[in-house]
Amino acid sequence: MPKPGRVSLHTIARRHLPLTSSSWSQEEILEKLNAISHLRLDRENIGEIDSLELLGKSVKNVYLQNNKIRRIENFECLPCVQFLTLSCNEISCVEGLLCLSSLKFLDLSNNKIEELQIDELPQSLIILDLRNNPCTQKPHYRENLVHQLPNLRQLDGVELVRKECLEEGLELTTDGEEDEEDDSPLTFRETTNEILCRSQQNLEESFTLHKKRLSDLEDVRSSSDLSSRGHSTQRSAWNEEDRHF
Numbered sequence: 001m002p003k004p005g006r007v008s009l010h011t012i013a014r015r016h017l018p019l020t021s022s023s024w025s026q027e028e029i030l031e032k033l034n035a036i037s038h039l040r041l042d043r044e045n046i047g048e049i050d051s052l053e054l055l056g057k058s059v060k061n062v063y064l065q066n067n068k069i070r071r072i073e074n075f076e077c078l079p080c081v082q083f084l085t086l087s088c089n090e091i092s093c094v095e096g097l098l099c100l101s102s103l104k105f106l107d108l109s110n111n112k113i114e115e116l117q118i119d120e121l122p123q124s125l126i127i128l129d130l131r132n133n134p135c136t137q138k139p140h141y142r143e144n145l146v147h148q149l150p151n152l153r154q155l156d157g158v159e160l161v162r163k164e165c166l167e168e169g170l171e172l173t174t175d176g177e178e179d180e181e182d183d184s185p186l187t188f189r190e191t192t193n194e195i196l197c198r199s200q201q202n203l204e205e206s207f208t209l210h211k212k213r214l215s216d217l218e219d220v221r222s223s224s225d226l227s228s229r230g231h232s233t234q235r236s237a238w239n240e241e242d243r244h245f
Contacts, residue, residue: 042085
């Protein structure tokens with residue numbers, strides 16, 4: 001297994017730009033990178049979050065699941081992110097997120113978080129997932145999160161209920177008179193399902209694109225005559241890229 005690396009221009013370009021971008025000018029590449037809204041860097045053996053300054057404020061969704069990330073850092077460059085998944089990494093501490101004042105969805109499931117620093121979580125959060133972290137077994141874990149994150153409406157895949165919020169003194173917006181003891185879920189189910197479905201669709205599209213790029217790469221290999229020394233150098237570069245996949 002190769003040593004985990006950093007987010008790099010090469011990795012971002014390989015996942016988000018077509019193969020023909022190798023002939024583009026630097027200005028063209030930067031223009032395309034600045035237009036990215038969905039940053040997909042899952043399953044890239046990434047150990048450090050870096051080089052995000054290459055992107056612009058268009059980034060709203062970030063997918064960094066299934067990597068080797070230990071620290072949450074360097075998100076100051078992406079202040080408009082609303083959706084962030086860092087599940088299945090090696091994160092032990094919640095930090096570096098307060099700069100994301102528009103963050104609505106945060107997935108930190110399947111990490112190594114033992115002590116949860118709730119004051120390091122943005123108040124804007126609506127959906128939070130911390131499943132399969134040691135911190136979820138701490139006393140009053142759920143109650144503390146509900147109390148300190150007033151906009152939270154779903155925690156660890158379970159929608160908060162009216163009674164749970166009222167017990168924490170949170171204000172609720174209703175469309176009429178309702179029994180305060182009603183345990184029915186808060187009326188944001190349709191919005192939540194839409195976000196989750198869109199997330200799943202994006203992940204599936206990303207995986208399909210990944211497979212297509214591999215197929216395109218094999219087609220280029222088969223049709224190219226790599227007889228010169230320069231072409232041999234290109235073949236080595238391809239082989240190195242395959243190891244990253």
